Structures are given as C-alpha cells and as structure tokens.
Amino acid sequence: MQLPVSTNSKAIVKYATVILDLGIEKCLDYQIPTEWQKQVTPGVTVEVPLMGAKRSGIVRNIKEESEFKAVKPIIRVVSDEVKITPELFQLAEWVSKYYCSPLGKIIKSILPSPVRKSGKHKMQAFITRARPKDELRELCLSLRQKNPKQAAALDPMLKAKKGLFLSELMEQSGVSKSPIETLIKKGYLHSEQVKVDRSPLRGEEYFRSGPKTLNKDQSSAYQKIAASIEQTRFETHLLFGITGSGKTEVYLQAIAKARENGKGVIILVPEIALTIQTVERFKSRFDESIAVLHHRLSQGERFDEWHRILRGEVQIVIGARSAIFSPIQNLGLIIVDEEHDNSYKQSDESPCYHARDVAVIRGYHTNATVILGSATPSLESFKNAKSGKYTLSTLSQRAEVAKLPKVKLIDMRQEYEKADGNLLFANPLLKQIKERFKNGEQSILFLNRRGYHAFLTCKACSTSIQCAHCDVTLTFHKSERQLRCHICGHTQMPAINCPTCKTDGVMQYKGMGTEKVERTLNALIPEIRTLRLDADTTKHKGSLQKLLRDFGTGKADVMIGTQMVAKGHHFPSVTLVGVLNPDAILNIPDFRAQESIFQLITQVSGRAGRGEMPGEVMIQTCQPDHPTLRFASQQDYLAFYENEIQSREIFSYPPYSVMAKLTFSGKNEGYTFQSSDKFRRAVLQKLPQAYHIHPVLPAAYAKIKDNFRFQFIIRGPSAYCISSALKQIKESSPPPSSVKLLIDINPMQMS
Numbered sequence: 001m002q003l004p005v006s007t008n009s010k011a012i013v014k015y016a017t018v019i020l021d022l023g024i025e026k027c028l029d030y031q032i033p034t035e036w037q038k039q040v041t042p043g044v045t046v047e048v049p050l051m052g053a054k055r056s057g058i059v060r061n062i063k064e065e066s067e068f069k070a071v072k073p074i075i076r077v078v079s080d081e082v083k084i085t086p087e088l089f090q091l092a093e094w095v096s097k098y099y100c101s102p103l104g105k106i107i108k109s110i111l112p113s114p115v116r117k118s119g120k121h122k123m124q125a126f127i128t129r130a131r132p133k134d135e136l137r138e139l140c141l142s143l144r145q146k147n148p149k150q151a152a153a154l155d156p157m158l159k160a161k162k163g164l165f166l167s168e169l170m171e172q173s174g175v176s177k178s179p180i181e182t183l184i185k186k187g188y189l190h191s192e193q194v195k196v197d198r199s200p201l202r203g204e205e206y207f208r209s210g211p212k213t214l215n216k217d218q219s220s221a222y223q224k225i226a227a228s229i230e231q232t233r234f235e236t237h238l239l240f241g242i243t244g245s246g247k248t249e250v251y252l253q254a255i256a257k258a259r260e261n262g263k264g265v266i267i268l269v270p271e272i273a274l275t276i277q278t279v280e281r282f283k284s285r286f287d288e289s290i291a292v293l294h295h296r297l298s299q300g301e302r303f304d305e306w307h308r309i310l311r312g313e314v315q316i317v318i319g320a321r322s323a324i325f326s327p328i329q330n331l332g333l334i335i336v337d338e339e340h341d342n343s344y345k346q347s348d349e350s351p352c353y354h355a356r357d358v359a360v361i362r363g364y365h366t367n368a369t370v371i372l373g374s375a376t377p378s379l380e381s382f383k384n385a386k387s388g389k390y391t392l393s394t395l396s397q398r399a400e401v402a403k404l405p406k407v408k409l410i411d412m413r414q415e416y417e418k419a420d421g422n423l424l425f426a427n428p429l430l431k432q433i434k435e436r437f438k439n440g441e442q443s444i445l446f447l448n449r450r451g452y453h454a455f456l457t458c459k460a461c462s463t464s465i466q467c468a469h470c471d472v473t474l475t476f477h478k479s480e481r482q483l484r485c486h487i488c489g490h491t492q493m494p495a496i497n498c499p500t501c502k503t504d505g506v507m508q509y510k511g512m513g514t515e516k517v518e519r520t521l522n523a524l525i526p527e528i529r530t531l532r533l534d535a536d537t538t539k540h541k542g543s544l545q546k547l548l549r550d551f552g553t554g555k556a557d558v559m560i561g562t563q564m565v566a567k568g569h570h571f572p573s574v575t576l577v578g579v580l581n582p583d584a585i586l587n588i589p590d591f592r593a594q595e596s597i598f599q600l601i602t603q604v605s606g607r608a609g610r611g612e613m614p615g616e617v618m619i620q621t622c623q624p625d626h627p628t629l630r631f632a633s634q635q636d637y638l639a640f641y642e643n644e645i646q647s648r649e650i651f652s653y654p655p656y657s658v659m660a661k662l663t664f665s666g667k668n669e670g671y672t673f674q675s676s677d678k679f680r681r682a683v684l685q686k687l688p689q690a691y692h693i694h695p696v697l698p699a700a701y702a703k704i705k706d707n708f709r710f711q712f713i714i715r716g717p718s719a720y721c722i723s724s725a726l727k728q729i730k731e732s733s734p735p736p737s738s739v740k741l742l743i744d745i746n747p748m749q750m751s
Helices: 086-099 103-110 133-146 148-159 166-173 177-185 216-230 247-260 272-285 299-310 321-325 355-366 379-386 412-418 427-438 514-524 543-552 593-605 627-633 637-650 669-686 719-732
Strands: 014-020 028-032 045-050 053-063 076-079 123-129 163-165 189-195 235-241 264-268 291-293 316-319 331-337 369-374 391-395 406-411 442-446 455-458 475-477 482-484 507-510 530-533 558-561 574-579 616-621 658-666 697-704 707-716 740-745
Touching (some): 028 053, 053 103, 086 355, 086 719, 086 740, 148 163, 148 166, 148 177, 216 369, 216 391, 247 331, 247 369, 264 321, 272 316, 291 299, 316 321, 321 355, 355 369, 379 391, 406 412, 406 427, 406 627, 427 616, 442 593, 530 543, 574 593, 593 627, 627 637, 658 669, 658 719, 669 719, 707 719, 719 740
Parallel strands (some): 235 391, 291 316, 442 558, 442 574, 530 558
Antiparallel strands (some): 123 189, 455 507, 658 707, 658 740
16 A cells, blocks of 8 residues: 655755865765755856855765764755766765875866866757758749849759768858858758767778787787786776887787676877877777767867767777776776876976876776887886786887897097087988988987077176076077067067176077077088977977978978977988987986986987988987986886986885975065975975975976975885875965965976
C-alpha cells in the first residue's frame, strides 16, 4: 500500500562548497535554494555573493550541514554543464597541496578562459534549397531579366550539394543579404542557424602513412609499454633515446594500442612549433579527430576544442603544458615528449606546476600508462629510472639510415686572435656553411639571444643603458632602430651621449643577437637565403607554422634562431648545425646551468644528419676544455649524468632535496624587503632543522615592471612539509596586500 506524502515535511537544506574564481586560500559554503537543488551538482558554475559583489565559482561538493551559522544563498546557476570531473577535482587538490596554491587558481589552469567565462559556440546561417532543383532552375531563368540579383543568388545554390553558409553564398554570388532574404521569405530557400566548427585543424589535409617496422630497441620499449596499456596498469616509462632514434614511432604505435583498447590519449609537447609538427605526423597516421590545445589558439578555438574533448568527440589530445588538464574520457595513455624541457614548468604565476610531474600523478590516479621521452632526460627522471621508480627503455641507435653527426669544438680564443677580436663566425664554420650552400644542403645556426646587439654601453664609464622599469639592459633591434626591454617591452631610441657620465660620442654597441647573425651572414654570402626563428619573427598567428614549412620545403638555406630551433624538428636536408655562443648560458650562476647547456647543445646537434646525408656540428666556444661541452660534443649523456649527479649530491641540490623559491615583489623597495624577511623568520619557526632556509637576497632581476623583487630559497626532504608550513603562514600572517608572494616548488631557474 502506498503511504500518503506528508504535506508538512520540511525541505532538507543543502549547502554547496564553492571554489571561487579568486586567489583566496579557502573554499566557501553557500546555501542551495530549493529551486536550484537539482541543478547544483559538483562541477557546475554558480554565481554567489561575496563582500557585496557577485562572484562566479565552481561547486566542489554538496553537503547537508555547514560549520558556519550565517550562510548566504547561491544567487543563480550560471551553467549546469559539469565542467570539472571528479578525477580532475582530485588532480586539482593534489596540485594545490603540492605546489601550495589556492584551488581557485588551479581551476583557472584547468579551465581555459573562454570556458570559465561561459563563452558560446559560434552560430551561422546555413542556406539550403526549399524547393526541388528543377523548380529553382526555372525560377532562376525567369528572374534573370526582371531581378538579376535574386537569379545570381540562386546560381550557387543550384550547384551546391547540400547548402552554403550565408557568408559563402554572398561571396560566391556577389550579392548582398537582401535578395537572399527575399528568396527565403518567398519559400524558395531555407535558412537555419548551425554551429560552426572552429577547430584549428579544420580543412587541413594530410598524406596517409602506415606503421613502420620497429628495430630491436624500439620493439623492446614498445612491448613494455603495450603490456601496461593492456593491463590498465599505472606505470611510468622513461624512453631514453638519442636524437633521431625513432621515439615518435614508438609513441604512434603506443597510441594505436591505447585506441584499440578504447582509451583516451594526451600527448604533451613543449613548444607550439612541435605541436604543429606532431599534429602533422599523428593526423597522417590516425583517421579519427584530434584536438589541439595551446595558448596561440583564439578564444573561440579553445572553447570549441575543450568542449569537443569534454563531450567525448575526440580521444586524442595534443598540446602544450596546460593540455595535461584536458577533460578527456577514459584516459589510458599520457606521453610527455622532450620531458626535460623547461617550458613544461609554469614559473611566472601560481600554480607553479610542472606538467611532467602532474602527468605522472594523473596517470597514477587514472591507472594510465605514462611515457616520458627524451634524448637528454632531466636528472630527476633519470635518477627515478635508475632507482626502479620508472621503467627505463633505451634507444641507442638512430632509426633507418641516419647516423649521429660529427661534433667539433672550435676554440674561439684562437679565432679572435686571428680576427682582431671582431668575429661572429669562425673560419671553419663559415667555410662549411658555404660548402653546404653550394651542395644544396641546409644549415641551422643556434644563438640563444634575439635582437641585433645585446646592449649599448659607455666606453668612458662602462655603464650600459638599462630599462627604466626593469633591472635589465636594453637590447638593440636594428630593424626597428630601437632599444627594447625583453621583459616588459619598454622601448626607447639609442642614446648618443652617455646618460650617466654625460660624455659625448662614447656609446658603443656590444654583443650579438640572431638579427645581427642573419644580417652578417647575408653580407658575407649575399646569395644565401636565410630565415630567422625567434620571438620577434613568430609574433603573429600562423607565422611560426609558415616559417617551418618554408624551411622544410627548401625555401631557405640557413635557419637562424634561438631555443626554438633546438626542439625536435625533423629536416632531412639539414647537414650542418652551428652553435655560436654556448658560454653565455654555461656561466649563468644557477645549479641547473650545466644541465641546461648540455641539453640545448645535444638537442640542437640532433637536428643535423637526420636523412641519408651525414651531419656535422660545430660549437664555437672560449671554453673548449669544459667538461659539459666535452660531454655534449661526444653526445655522452651517461658520462654527463654521472659527473653532474655527484655535484648535486655533494651540495644537496635536487634530486637529492626538494627546493622552494619564494619571491616577493612590491613598489616600495624597503617595505618589500622587510615583508620578505618577516615571512622568512616565520618559516624558520615553522620548519624543522632538516630544512635549510637561505637568507633573503635581491632576485637576479631585482626590479621588473617597477616592482622590486626579493627572494629566499628553502631546501629540504619533503615538498608536502614545505607547502603545508607555507600555507599555514600565509593564512595566519600573510604578506601585506601591497607585496605579492609567488611560491615556486622545485623551480627550474633561480633568477
């Protein structure tokens, strides 16, 4: 018997814990009004009151009690679409705990801006025929004389298979919207609003390719990876392969295995340039849709790509570091290509996460297989592999016919003596560039500084022209005839007289950048075709892709560039690589400097000899006997690792400790220092003696954008212990609002 429902039953009051789109440390509770109780679920976006203003946030969970008495109600449900899955919430909470960052800021990293702000799909009018073709053809003939514009509008519609977008119809017919609307009103044409695909890959065509036969090393690596994919077992594989050893083919076959098992795949690449190349390789292999995520997409493209992933329309995602947070379904494989690359680390804003480490944790949470690939693995990853924490697979030979290039160190001290101190290219390097040009082969020149001259200095007092807003020297850009700050973008005209000592006519340009290298090479070999790849030449959307395509199709003989050229590009016609000034990086006062220069030289050297023709690498240096350069010239990672890991252990640097860098910035220099010193004293009281807290010092860039910067370093055994202590101090005695604090756990740079 069915019991009657009581009319006096009181509705259960429910509460939602909301993560606000702000940098506050805690989530806040809000009451769920009765009318919203069905729509308010974890992951949806709501609008709530906070200090007299309306704020949006994501619902974390629902509960029937709140520890607070006066709980305000939710204003409205902004979107009932679940934007963050339980798995991503779990990952966000780990990132928050490990990197000591508020959940609200983690959500900003997980959700692209257009998704957080409830962007919309692009809708456009699609015109179709409302009458049979024969009838429209007769109508068109009758209108040709009395109403030619309507007839012109019908012509493309008679040829179209299904229909045309309104913009396409107007362009093809050469008429305005008015005659088309008249035909719609009369019932001859039909118009409906349809969703427009803004995928960056739309309309692209790719040559089909099939899987290649794996060599012994590749096959061994693949079998280990395939086993963990099939068993849905979390396992991290370090694929350590020399440049050109065929790591990509192992990735491709691993992806095929994951897709056979119905599992989603995320592929991380460190640069937009590599995203483009990776997409081309993967689209040629897989018929299914692929989503692309990186910061150079338009807001609309990012909105559409993210929603395609959320709806399960794509199961392969390729992107830069933030793609690790993509809402892919049934995740089974994560690939981090060039896992050593610094661009996987977010360093300029909270959370200062490392996408490689987040990838491993996400794999652990989802029982997914993780592949970390590199010719020069980070010391942390290689130590994990040697200790058995990661599964190590080594590819020791180049794939197919390609051989490792010969590497030569050129002693620039001797070259400077011959050339009276003014020299960009050593004679052996210039001779080889000419030789390759003559033979129709290509060359790459690497210099890790853009611009023309590095700085403008006074011969009398040795003072360099500095940025008015940052503690850095200005770089001269000849194409614009301006001095420019590479941090804040400030520009000014070059000084004729010294602004410090006021001496006339003593200003002198020094140092070189990629712009000067290009102009000098064109002056020395006028007929040579050059192409420059740096931040100045790749500002605009599509420019990077065009430059790489031009070089790949032989439209330039020499590519000159910064770190962009050192990434995993595959140009079979490149037989010569020149490294122009590695000493500038080698002498940076940073414990990672040796590792960085070894990786850069090895990676850029790997661009040579990837086809049938042998390659050669020439490194111009004033320190030819430096151990790191010798190891790099021999492509001997294992010898470099053994040498460098000993130094790290002696000084208790990562991976033998965890490090945290705390940077304080503010307009008032003295007040900023006092705030940072006070915070340090609180840390001294909070952390046990096992942790070493360095003194407060000015940052390497002591002023940026008119803000003075101070920092101190913490070293110790546990990141969780450091983060927990810092979180407690931030809550109990935070820095004043005029001083900003950035916490970077395991920083990649000490500056």
